Amino acid sequence: MPPQTIDDLPTPVLILDRAVLRRNLRRMSDRLRGAGVALRPHLKTAKSIAIGRMAVEGHDGRITVSTLAEARYFAQGGFKDILYGVGIVPSKFAAVTALRRQGIDLRIVTDNLPVARAIADAARNGDTFSVLIEIDSGGGRAGLPWPDLPGLIDIARVLHQAPGVEFAGVMTHAGHSYHESTPEGIAAVAEQERQAVVGAAAALRAAGIPCPIVSAGSTPTAVHSRDFGGLTEMRPGVYVFNDLDQEFIGSCGPNDLALSVLASVIGHYPHRNQLLIDAGALALSKDISAQEFQPKVGYGTIADAPAKDMAVVACSQEHGFVGAADPIPYGNLPVGSRLRVWPNHACITAAAYDRYYVVDSDLDGGKAVVDTYDRINGW
Structure with a gap:
């Protein structure tokens, strides 16, 4: 049986919000047609x-x-x-x-x-x-x-x-x-x-x-x-x-980000105010483009973060180190829980995956998997 919600997906995985995608496409289409x-x-x-x-x-x-x-x-x-x-x-x-x-x-x-x-x-x-x-x-x-x-x-x-x-x-x-x-x-x-x-x-x-x-x-x-x-x-x-880089240079707003990486929490480390996720350099990329204007974004920021400036601050191959400006509320993010990472550069992040799992925030808040889209990689 195909996944029913994003909670059924193995992580790390690429999530695409179809509602945001369609708005982005319509906006550019209308602008250039009008020009x-x-x-x-x-x-x-x-x-x-x-x-x-x-x-x-x-x-x-x-x-x-x-x-x-x-x-x-x-x-x-x-x-x-x-x-x-x-x-x-x-x-x-x-x-x-x-x-x-x-x-x-x-x-x-x-x-x-x-x-x-x-x-x-x-x-x-x-x-x-x-x-x-x-x-x-x-x-x-x-x-x-x-x-x-x-x-x-x-x-x-x-x-x-x-x-x-x-x-x-x-x-x-x-x-x-x-x-x-x-x-x-x-x-x-x-x-x-x-x-x-x-x-x-x-x-x-x-x-x-x-x-x-x-x-x-x-x-x-x-x-x-x-x-x-x-x-x-x-x-x-x-x-x-869109992505964090486009947001910070003013090409889009924070509600125009259609792509995210879904990851699982795999460790708690309060002594350094960090937790680990199973999305590292290969799942997120090491593109730091958005740091040119917002250094605190690291390798991607956390959607709906429960702590200020919560972001992936370091990466190894399969581990993402998530830190924050304030103490992380670990009780809200037990091991096995999931969070979504907004990427710095959508093109590079998406290149790690062979498909998009499609949700639609206009239908049910974006939990149900409504489709999958394939993609081509390589040269």
Whole structure:
């Protein structure tokens, strides 16, 4: 018999609140539709066909992925327009073309002239490609740095002139938006992101090279941008679940967290004002992103905590050390009892699990397991 309530689940386990998920999806969908910008959700966060289908409701179905395993998985789920948003290397061309031969419009990205030439050479052998050039709008991870954009025209011209290659446009990701904690700061990064990618598109068009897709996006910039002019699509991802990091930078509120880890109390240690849970580094991750603005969150905070600032303060592989600012009321949390941990970074935490156990706080307070959603992991 499948689990009836979360009390029947083995721990640690991933819990998804469907009611909160739906509110998060609706909010972003309405915002981008109102801005006249296409939504291409980055499904590296959810990695789930069920959630992906909900995310694109009312939109044209385009999505973003971060691995070829995700691309294959979502293609099997009926998604046709997929952007593989990680710089391509020639050894992966065969996997890309295998999906394209199945009728999947799998788009790839590069910022490298030799790779562009390799794409053109592969296309001469009968393969087809759809390619975007990545622009660095200030995050400093990948892409041609703006405003100099070295090699932009050369790379685009190689792709545009190659038979069998569609030069589809430009894309960027303002990862540095995660280091801002005010709407004004994030809005400034969003404008930098917009100007970089729109400027790249303008430079290409001035050189006589069409640039149909102008793609930007992160959850913070999608939430706080004040001008979407010139963009054709946005690619937010973590908004589907949200997490402590998004809460503390102002992209969501405390009631917008859809994802938690259910853990069991396995030990009491009053002499150090700590208890142990069976969710450690592998169940929660060691991502400390939210500590940039709220150091007391540790590796995740405790939902409905009976003590002030109760959080997972340290992790070993399978143990989480839970501390608090005030004495922990151990009588309220006997060994074997359960608690839920809000993660710092939902994407990394969810990667430890093969499924979501779905509850719905709008139905019964979120105790009954109403569904399970599978997800894809690996590369």
